[in-house]
Amino acid sequence: MANPGETMVAPAQRLKLRGTQSWEQLALCAAVLVLASLWASVGRAQDRAAAYAPADIRYGAQIYAAQCSACHGETGTQIGGVDLGGGALRRAPSDVDLRNVLANGIAGTAMPPFRFDPSELTAIVAYIRNMRTFDARGAAVGDANRGRAWFEGAGGCTSCHRVNGKGPRVAPDLSDIGALRSADFLERTLRDPNGSILPMNRSVRAVTRDGKVINGRRLNEDTYSVQVIDDQEHLLSLDKANLREYTVVTTSTMPSYKDKLSAQEMADLVAYLLTLKGLR
Amino acid sequence: MMRKTILQIIRKKHRASLLCLALLVPGALCAQVTSERLRRAADEPQNWLTYSGNYSSQRYSPLKQIDPSNVKNLELKWVFQAQSLQKFETTPLVVDGIMYLTQSPNDVVALDAKTGRVFWVYHYATSPDSRPCCGIVNRGVAILGDTLFMATVDAHLVAVDARNGHAIWNNKLADAAAGYAMTMAPLVVKDKVIVGLAGGEYGIRGFIAAYDAHNGKEVWRFNTIPGPGEPGHETWQGEEWKHGGAAVWLTGSYDPDLNLTYWGTGNPGPDYNPGKRPGDNLYSDCVVALDPDTGKLKWFFQFTPNDPHDYDSVQIPVLADMDWNGSPRKLMLWGNRNGFFYVLDRATGKFLTGAPFVKVNWASGLDAKGRPIPTPQPPGAPTFPGIQGGTNWYSPSYSPRTGLFYVSSWEGYSTIFSGVDVDYKEGLRYTGGANTSPIPGADNPAGARQGPVNTYTEALGHGAVMALDPHTGKKKWSFEMHDVNCSGILTTASDLLFAGGREGYFQALDAHTGALLWKVNLGGEIIAGPISYQVDGKQYISIASGNGLFVFAPRDGAN
Numbered sequence: 001m002a003n004p005g006e007t008m009v010a011p012a013q014r015l016k017l018r019g020t021q022s023w024e025q026l027a028l029c030a031a032v033l034v035l036a037s038l039w040a041s042v043g044r045a046q047d048r049a050a051a052y053a054p055a056d057i058r059y060g061a062q063i064y065a066a067q068c069s070a071c072h073g074e075t076g077t078q079i080g081g082v083d084l085g086g087g088a089l090r091r092a093p094s095d096v097d098l099r100n101v102l103a104n105g106i107a108g109t110a111m112p113p114f115r116f117d118p119s120e121l122t123a124i125v126a127y128i129r130n131m132r133t134f135d136a137r138g139a140a141v142g143d144a145n146r147g148r149a150w151f152e153g154a155g156g157c158t159s160c161h162r163v164n165g166k167g168p169r170v171a172p173d174l175s176d177i178g179a180l181r182s183a184d185f186l187e188r189t190l191r192d193p194n195g196s197i198l199p200m201n202r203s204v205r206a207v208t209r210d211g212k213v214i215n216g217r218r219l220n221e222d223t224y225s226v227q228v229i230d231d232q233e234h235l236l237s238l239d240k241a242n243l244r245e246y247t248v249v250t251t252s253t254m255p256s257y258k259d260k261l262s263a264q265e266m267a268d269l270v271a272y273l274l275t276l277k278g279l280r
Numbered sequence: 281m282m283r284k285t286i287l288q289i290i291r292k293k294h295r296a297s298l299l300c301l302a303l304l305v306p307g308a309l310c311a312q313v314t315s316e317r318l319r320r321a322a323d324e325p326q327n328w329l330t331y332s333g334n335y336s337s338q339r340y341s342p343l344k345q346i347d348p349s350n351v352k353n354l355e356l357k358w359v360f361q362a363q364s365l366q367k368f369e370t371t372p373l374v375v376d377g378i379m380y381l382t383q384s385p386n387d388v389v390a391l392d393a394k395t396g397r398v399f400w401v402y403h404y405a406t407s408p409d410s411r412p413c414c415g416i417v418n419r420g421v422a423i424l425g426d427t428l429f430m431a432t433v434d435a436h437l438v439a440v441d442a443r444n445g446h447a448i449w450n451n452k453l454a455d456a457a458a459g460y461a462m463t464m465a466p467l468v469v470k471d472k473v474i475v476g477l478a479g480g481e482y483g484i485r486g487f488i489a490a491y492d493a494h495n496g497k498e499v500w501r502f503n504t505i506p507g508p509g510e511p512g513h514e515t516w517q518g519e520e521w522k523h524g525g526a527a528v529w530l531t532g533s534y535d536p537d538l539n540l541t542y543w544g545t546g547n548p549g550p551d552y553n554p555g556k557r558p559g560d561n562l563y564s565d566c567v568v569a570l571d572p573d574t575g576k577l578k579w580f581f582q583f584t585p586n587d588p589h590d591y592d593s594v595q596i597p598v599l600a601d602m603d604w605n606g607s608p609r610k611l612m613l614w615g616n617r618n619g620f621f622y623v624l625d626r627a628t629g630k631f632l633t634g635a636p637f638v639k640v641n642w643a644s645g646l647d648a649k650g651r652p653i654p655t656p657q658p659p660g661a662p663t664f665p666g667i668q669g670g671t672n673w674y675s676p677s678y679s680p681r682t683g684l685f686y687v688s689s690w691e692g693y694s695t696i697f698s699g700v701d702v703d704y705k706e707g708l709r710y711t712g713g714a715n716t717s718p719i720p721g722a723d724n725p726a727g728a729r730q731g732p733v734n735t736y737t738e739a740l741g742h743g744a745v746m747a748l749d750p751h752t753g754k755k756k757w758s759f760e761m762h763d764v765n766c767s768g769i770l771t772t773a774s775d776l777l778f779a780g781g782r783e784g785y786f787q788a789l790d791a792h793t794g795a796l797l798w799k800v801n802l803g804g805e806i807i808a809g810p811i812s813y814q815v816d817g818k819q820y821i822s823i824a825s826g827n828g829l830f831v832f833a834p835r836d837g838a839n
Binding site: 219 | 719720732733734735736737738739740760761762763781783785799
C-alpha cells in the first residue's frame with residue numbers, strides 16, 4: 001500500500017453489529033463513521049470503493065435475501081467452490097469487479113445478469129463484503145410503510161417534495177430517489193442536508209434591475225445566465241447582466257433530522273425512500 | 281507609394297504561392313506543401329498548415345480583417361456535423377482553400393473551407409484491440425507535399441493522399457492491445473513525420489519516433505524512459521522503467537534555426553502510486569529537445585519529478601523570441617498541468633522563471649533550477665490543482681503583439697489523491713489510484729460532463745482564460761467562466777482572442793484587457809482549439825463544439 005492514509009479501506013471501519021448492540025450505539029457509530037470519512041468518503045456515494053455504511057449493508061442484506069440466497073444460500077456458501085463472505089473473490093477482487101459481475105453475470109456459469117439500480121448495487125456489494133460480521137437479527141430493518149406514513153404525515157415532507165405526481169416541485173422530485181441514491185447517502189442527507197445537497201439544487205435569490213425578486217431552486221448555471229424553478233414553479237432563465245443582485249444559498253432549506261428521528265424512525269424513512277424507484 | 285505598400289503586403293502574404301507559380305507551370309502542383317512552406321507557415325496567414333498554426337505553436341494568426349470593431353458582425357457560414365458522438369477535439373488544417381479535419385474514430389475529411397461541402401472522407405477501420413484511456417479521439421492531421429498523415433487510436437501511422445483520400449501507406453507503430461494509442465496530430469519536419477505514443481494509464485514505455493514521409497519506415501526512436509546503461513535510467517529502480525509510462529500525446533514544436541524539436545511527456549506510471557517507482561522517473565513530465573534528424577536528446581527539463589498526481593507535461597511547447605533582461609532570447613513558454621507557469625531558454629533548457637497561475641498546494645514553489653519544493657497534503661486532504669490540472673492539453677496562445685501568454689485554466693479545483701497498490705498486467709489499466717473529489721457526490725476526476733447541466737457548478741472550481749506576463753508569470757487579466765474550461769486559444773494580429781469553454785459558448789475577447797467583445801452559444805462543449813484562415817479575401821474562424829465544426833466570417837457587406 002503506497003499510501004498509509006488510504007482511509008477508505010474497509011476492514012478497520014467495518015462495523016460489527018451484534019444483537020445486543022443498542023441502536024443508540026449504532027447511531028453513534030454511524031455518526032463517527034460519517035465524521036471520520038467526511039473528507040474521504042466523498043466520491044459519488046455509489047462508487048466509493050470500500051467504505052461500507054451500515055445503512056447500505058442493511059439494505060444489501062434485504063436484497064441478498066430476496067435475490068441471491070436462493071442460489072448462494074443464506075451464508076453465501078451454497079455453491080461449491082464459491083464463498084461469498086470468505087474474503088477475496090476470484091472473479092471480483094475489487095468492488096468495481098463485483099458490480100460488473102452483478103450487472104453482467106458470468107458467461108458460461110449459472111450466474112445471470114441482474115438489473116439492479118445503482119443504490120441496490122452499492123448495497124449488495126456492501127453486504128457481501130460484510131456478510132461474515134453482519135448479524136441480521138440485530139439490525140432491525142426499516143419498515144417502509146411506517147416510513148411512508150411519517151413522510152406523508154408527521155414529517156411534512158410532502159409540503160416541499162413531490163413523489164409520483166403528488167406534492168409541490170419546490171424541492172427535488174423524489175419519485176426515483178431510491179434508485180439513484182444509496183441507503184447510506186439518503187441517511188446522511190437526512191442527518192446533514194448541507195453536506196449532501198447538490199450544488200445544482202441550491203436555492204438562489206435574484207433581484208432584477210427593475211426590482212423584481214425571484215426566489216427559487218437552481219437547475220443550471222453558466223457564465224452568463226442561470227436557470228431556475230421559482231417558488232411559483234415557473235421555469236425561468238435569467239440573464240446575469242440584468243440582475244442587480246444574485247445570491248446562491250449554500251445551505252439546504254431542508255432541516256436536519258439527526259435529532260428529530262429515532263434510529264428506528266430513520267431506518268423506516270430510508271426504507272420508504274428506497275422503495276421509490278421511479279418508472280421502471 | 282500607397283500602392284507599392286499594398287503590393288508589398290500582397291507579395292509577402294502570398295510569397296509561397298507566387299514562388300509556386302513562378303517555378304511550376306502546372307497549377308495543380310501548387311497545392312504541394314513543401315517543408316519550406318511549413319517552415320515559413322507564418323508567411324501564409326491565409327492557411328493553417330500545422331496543428332498549432334506554425335512550428336512556434338503560438339496559435340497566433342497574422343490575419344486582421346476581423347477586428348475588435350467588427351467582430352460583432354461575425355455570422356455562421358457553415359457547419360460540419362461529425363458522424364460520431366465522441367468528443368470532437370480536431371484542429372483542422374487549411375491549405376489553399378481546402379480544409380482537412382478528422383472525426384472519430386479515425387476518419388479524415390476534406391472539405392471546401394468556404395462552404396463546408398465535402399470532397400471526400402477517408403475511413404480507417406480501427407482495431408477492436410484499441411483501448412485509449414480517455415475517449416476515441418483524434419486531434420488532426422499533418423501534411424507534406426500532397427500527403428496527409430494521421431496517427432490512429434490503435435497506434436498506426438497512416439499516410440493519405442490529400443487529393444483523393446486514399447491510403448498510401450500504413451505502419452503499425454506499437455501494440456494497441458498493450459495499451460498503446462495515438463490521438464495527436466503528427467508533426468512533419470523536413471522529410472520526416474514525428475509522433476509520440478499515448479498509453480500512460482496502461483503501463484506502456486513511451487516513445488517519440490520519426491518516420492520517413494515517403495514510406496512510413498522508422499528513421500529514429502527516442503524512448504521517453506531510458507533503458508539500462510542510458511543516462512537517466514538511474515532515476516528508476518528495478519523493473520519499473522519497463523512500465524513507467526511517460527506517454528506523449530500532443531504535437532511538439534520545432535525551431536528550424538536551432539534544429540531542435542520539442543515534446544512534452546506524460547505522467548509516470550502507475551499514475552498515483554509514486555512509492556512504487558522511487559526516483560525522479562525521467563523523462564516523465566518533461567520537455568525534451570531532440571535533433572529532428574537523429575532523435576538525439578539535446579536537453580531536457582523535468583517539471584514534476586516522481587509525480588503522484590498525473591500532472592502530464594504534454595502541453596504544447598510555445599516558442600517565443602523576446603527580450604529577457606535586456607537582451608533578445610529564444611524562449612519557451614509553458615503553462616503546466618501542475619499549476620506552474622515556466623519560462624525556459626529553448627537553446628539550452630535553462631530554467632529562467634516560474635510561478636503558479638492557479639491555486640497550488642502540492643509544492644510551495646520552485647527552486648533556482650525550477651525544481652518544485654514538494655508539500656504533500658495529508659491523507660484525505662484536497663490537493664490543488666486536482667487531477668485534471670491547472671490546465672491540461674488545451675492549446676495555449678502567445679501574441680507577439682501583446683507579449684502575453686494565454687492559457688485555459690481550472691481554478692479552485694482539487695482532488696483527494698489516494699494511491700493503491702497495483703501490479704502491471706499487459707493491456708490493463710495501471711494507475712494505482714482511488715481518488716475522489718472533495719465535493720460530496722461529485723464525479724472524480726470531473727473530466728467529462730454527461731449532459732448539458734452543470735450539476736456541481738461553482739463547487740467544483742471554475743474555468744478561465746488567463747493572460748500571463750511571461751516576465752513575471754503574473755496575471756494581466758483573467759476571463760472567468762462559471763464552468764471549467766477545456767478550450768484551446770487563438771489570438772490574431774488585430775488583438776482578438778478566441779476561446780470557448782465547457783459551457784459551449786464561443787467567445788471573442790480583447791487580447792489586451794480580456795473584455796468580452798462577442799459570444800455565441802454553440803450548445804456543445806468546446807474541447808478543441810480555434811483557427812483562422814482566409815479564402816477569396818475573407819477571413820474565417822472555425823471551432824469544434826459538441827459534434828460540429830462551426831465556421832464564422834464577417835457578414836457580407838458589413839464592416
